[in-house]
Amino acid sequence: MVRTQRASQDIPDIVVSRLPLYLQALTSLQEQGMAVIKSHELAAVVQATPAQIRKDFSYFGKFGKQGMGYSVERLLSEIRLILGLDRTWNLAIVGLGRVGRALVSYRGFLHQGFHIVAAFDQSPKVIGKKVGRLVVQDMAYLQEALKTQGVDIGVVAVPVAEAQKVVNQLVQCGIKGILNYAPTTPQVPPGVQLRTVDPVPSLQSMTFYLKEASTAKVRAKRRSRPKGRAFP
Amino acid sequence: MVRTQRASQDIPDIVVSRLPLYLQALTSLQEQGMAVIKSHELAAVVQATPAQIRKDFSYFGKFGKQGMGYSVERLLSEIRLILGLDRTWNLAIVGLGRVGRALVSYRGFLHQGFHIVAAFDQSPKVIGKKVGRLVVQDMAYLQEALKTQGVDIGVVAVPVAEAQKVVNQLVQCGIKGILNYAPTTPQVPPGVQLRTVDPVPSLQSMTFYLKEASTAKVRAKRRSRPKGRAFP
DNA sequence: GCTTGTGAAGACCTTCACAGCA
DNA sequence: TGCTGTGAAGGTCTTCACAAGC
Numbered sequence: 001m002v003r004t005q006r007a008s009q010d011i012p013d014i015v016v017s018r019l020p021l022y023l024q025a026l027t028s029l030q031e032q033g034m035a036v037i038k039s040h041e042l043a044a045v046v047q048a049t050p051a052q053i054r055k056d057f058s059y060f061g062k063f064g065k066q067g068m069g070y071s072v073e074r075l076l077s078e079i080r081l082i083l084g085l086d087r088t089w090n091l092a093i094v095g096l097g098r099v100g101r102a103l104v105s106y107r108g109f110l111h112q113g114f115h116i117v118a119a120f121d122q123s124p125k126v127i128g129k130k131v132g133r134l135v136v137q138d139m140a141y142l143q144e145a146l147k148t149q150g151v152d153i154g155v156v157a158v159p160v161a162e163a164q165k166v167v168n169q170l171v172q173c174g175i176k177g178i179l180n181y182a183p184t185t186p187q188v189p190p191g192v193q194l195r196t197v198d199p200v201p202s203l204q205s206m207t208f209y210l211k212e213a214s215t216a217k218v219r220a221k222r223r224s225r226p227k228g229r230a231f232p
Numbered sequence: 233m234v235r236t237q238r239a240s241q242d243i244p245d246i247v248v249s250r251l252p253l254y255l256q257a258l259t260s261l262q263e264q265g266m267a268v269i270k271s272h273e274l275a276a277v278v279q280a281t282p283a284q285i286r287k288d289f290s291y292f293g294k295f296g297k298q299g300m301g302y303s304v305e306r307l308l309s310e311i312r313l314i315l316g317l318d319r320t321w322n323l324a325i326v327g328l329g330r331v332g333r334a335l336v337s338y339r340g341f342l343h344q345g346f347h348i349v350a351a352f353d354q355s356p357k358v359i360g361k362k363v364g365r366l367v368v369q370d371m372a373y374l375q376e377a378l379k380t381q382g383v384d385i386g387v388v389a390v391p392v393a394e395a396q397k398v399v400n401q402l403v404q405c406g407i408k409g410i411l412n413y414a415p416t417t418p419q420v421p422p423g424v425q426l427r428t429v430d431p432v433p434s435l436q437s438m439t440f441y442l443k444e445a446s447t448a449k450v451r452a453k454r455r456s457r458p459k460g461r462a463f464p
Numbered sequence: 465g466c467t468t469g470t471g472a473a474g475a476c477c478t479t480c481a482c483a484g485c486a
Numbered sequence: 487t488g489c490t491g492t493g494a495a496g497g498t499c500t501t502c503a504c505a506a507g508c
Contacts, residue, residue, distance in 0.1 A: 051501055055499090065468075208316055290490090290491055
């Protein structure tokens with residue numbers, strides 16, 4: 001087997017986590033009509049350094065031309081391919097309380113190729129009801145339905161107290177990717193990808209700095225900002 | 233002035249970003265009746281190493297007892313103090329589309345001391361209407377209302393195309409903390425804290441690994457998991 | 465000229481390993 | 487004995503700086 005790309009084991013997780021941000025910025029730049037971009041330009045938009053941009057891309061190949069920069073279209077298609085976004089991914093939502101229902105109607109998923117194809121809850125009050133285009137199914141049919149519908153990723157939108165149980169059930173069903181909206185850190189076995197989405201920790205780390213700024217004189221933070229960034 | 237704590241400049245951002253997770257875990261453990269905890273126990277819950285837990289705490293003081301561990305209550309109150317959570321913080325939401333309305337009714341904020349006290353939109357269709365307990369105000373009154381209501385943090389829930397403009401307006405009004413729900417990376421001047429909440433980049437970095445797992449044999453990832461973690 | 469791609473250097477963070485103390 | 491707190495070591499990521507090439 002010919003290996004044209006570096007093995008994923010050699011690529012730092014942090015590099016992978018930046019690729020979606022490049023994708024986001026490049027998509028927007030392409031819509032604005034930009035066809036070619038230089039590392040320092042992309043760096044300004046995503047608030048990184050030109051060296052970091054070039055180094056990150058270099059893990060996957062040589063996408064640029066010396067003296068010229070990168071083709072935006074080429075970069076977009078390379079990054080999509082690297083991330084596995086050259087296909088759609090099917091999601092199932094577990095838990096249709098406030099958060100779950102909001103997620104079903106959230107358009108951000110669909111536009112990026114993430115299709116919500118199933119919804120589950122344990123409450124008889126919700127089972128059988130429609131939420132958006134979906135009929136809420138009983139958790140008892142989880143395994144069967146996940147297989148039938150070809151679900152790749154489970155979205156956990158249940159209360160904290162039930163999050164671990166639901167995560168275990170999804171793992172049991174063979175799900176390898178979980179997006180968790182419960183404000184907790186569930187345990188998952190090796191090989192299962194878990195991402196927790198919770199605005200509260202973000203706010204709580206923010207207040208650390210806001211507090212400092214209001215009690216002490218605001219001083220330049222160490223490494224507070226990459227060089228060369230521009231704020232209009 | 234006596235300085236009992238290390239200057240915030242000397243504390244790595246990454247350490248600050250972990251404190252909310254410790255808080256989350258400790259709160260849950262306290263509810264379960266745990267009064268004392270050892271670094272390796274907390275490490276198991278948050279999926280870190282005992283050394284990291286101890287090192288992180290050591291930036292702020294000596295909270296433990298040799299041979300004993302840490303008092304959960306003491307830790308909770310120290311971390312809350314460090315993060316500035318010994319008070320409530322006032323939020324204002326800008327943009328009352330689907331996301332904004334979902335956020336107004338989200339209870340996770342209130343329970344953690346983040347009070348949504350104002351809501352703004354630019355659309356005449358929404359201005360004056362009630363969303364939850366709040367009457368949606370015109371963006372024209374932004375500066376005045378933010379001052380009057382003592383708003384600390386702005387929550388941006390507008391479409392991508394307007395996000396930078398709204399961020400600029402908030403910054404102009406003297407807001408130092410912004411929680412951004414638009415799928416973009418707005419520019420902010422130094423001294424303004426920005427956190428972007430977007431599930432899509434999380435999903436997109438997840439698919440990188442899911443793709444690998446399905447196309448290649450799943451191999452143990454380098455540094456995939458801290459030592460000593462336990463999965464039940 | 466200008467910009468990429470990349471080894472090497474440097475900065476930063478994590479982990480080790482043990483002194484110190486309950 | 488057991489566990490914390492912490493310098494020191496080790497490892498990873500970022501940045502530098504320049505050769506290569508358009």
